[in-house]
Every structure is written in structure tokens, then in C-alpha cells.
Amino acid sequence: MDTQTHANPYDAPLAVEAAVDERAAFIRRTYAHLTGAIFAFAAVCAVLVNTIGPAMTQWIGTGQFNWLLLLGGFMAVGFVANRMASSGAAPPVQYAALGLYVVAEAFIFTPLLFIAANYADPGIIPAAGLITLVVFGGLTAYVFISKADFQGLGKYLAIGSFAAIGLIVGAIVFGFSLPTLAFSGVMIVLAAGYILYSTSNVLHHYRTDMHVAASLALFAAVALMFWYVLQLLMSLSGRD
Helix, strand or coil, X not given: CCCCCCCXXXXXXXXXXXXXXXXXXXXXXXXXXXXXXXXXXXXXXXXXXXHCHHHHHHHHHCCCCHHHHHHHHHHHHHHHHHHHHHXXXXXXXXXHHXXXXXXXXXXXXXXXXXXXXXXXXXXXXXXXXXXXXXXXXXXHHHHHHHCCCCHHHHHHHHHHHHHHHHHHHHXXXXXXXXXXXXXXXXXXXXXXXXXXXXXXXXXXXXXXXXXXXXXXXXXXXXXXXXXXXXXXXXXXXXXX
16 A cells, blocks of 8 residues: 655645646545455454454443443544544554554444344344445445535534434433434434545545545444444344
């Protein structure tokens, strides 16, 4: 993979202002890294589900706040990884950030995937993956064809994310259940918004040397959608 950088991390132009060849190369690098992250995520998940999956699932079920602890750790790791990838640091640091985020996603997915693999319909995980990739592909195609800039969605996505986190934390702390179908549907819409937002940033707001940070943002949006598509399918199958 191309890890060429400029002497000054802010020398590189925005993709929208770059020459056609440089912009195309940036986009290819971004989506190549995204593809690599997805395959790495799948591989790490397969290992974790088949090794520590039962123990993690049991651990989460034995304590009211264990899931909250796992979620808090994931959010902290995600914040650090995003800062590392977007800071203009040396390529090894950016790749470490992407790898750290992929592993963190795999850990938080492990209990859900273990339950889906062992207590839901056999094809539910690949079905959720296929739906996620089809939706992602459609939204990506729309942004690239329309060249629309969805940066204005950022503040609304942040509000929606904080509201969702508040509901999840409240449900854990106070012991009430969120309506799985409705909540999953809303979160899928939120994830779609993040895909539109992150894809338009690739075209308009990332510098051409920020392919690792761009791929991390896209991967986060894809993972969010996959999580809630899987939750939705499990709920529809009566196994959530």
C-alpha cells in the first residue's frame, strides 16, 4: 500500500482541489484500506468468537454494568484511534490506529456474533453482511455520482449519536429495555447518515495523504450499520 507522505503533513491538497490523477489515487488507497480493514475485522472476529466468545458472552450476562464497561472501553479506544489517524502522524502511527480500531470493533462484536452464530438462524450473519454492503455500495454510488457534500450532516449525526448513547446507558443503568426493532431501525438510518457524511468527506474534505483516516471513518460507519442490521435481523427472527 502507498504510504507516501509530504515533508509537512499539511502540504497535501484537499482531494477536491487535487489533480485528477492524485485525487483518483487517494480514493483508490482509501477504499483499498477500507477493504483490508473489513477483511481483517472478519478474520479477527472469527478467531475471537471461536476462542473467547463463550466467556465474553457469559461475562456480559453476569453483571449489569459489564456491557457498559466494554462499551466505554471501546469508545475510549475509538477516540484515541481517530485522533492518531487524523493527526498527521507518521504512516506507522496511522496504520497502528486503524489496526487498533479494527481489533476494538472485533472485541465489541464478539458477544453479538457468538449469540447470532449459536442461537440464531445459520445464515443471519452473512445476510446482515450482504445487506450492509449493498446499502453501503448504494449510498457510496449516490455520493460519487451526485458529488453532494454532506458535511452539514455532521452536527445532526453528533446529536443523534449522543442521544443513542444516552438511551443505551440509561437502559443499562435503570434496567429498561429499548424496543429492538424501532431502535435498530433508527440506528441504521443514523449509520446511513454517517456513510453519506464520511463518503462526501472523502471527496471534499480530506487531504490526499489522509487515506488511512478516511478509511477508518468509513469502516466505523460500515461497522455501525452491520451491528444494527444484524440486531434487526435477529429481532425479526425472534432470537435477539
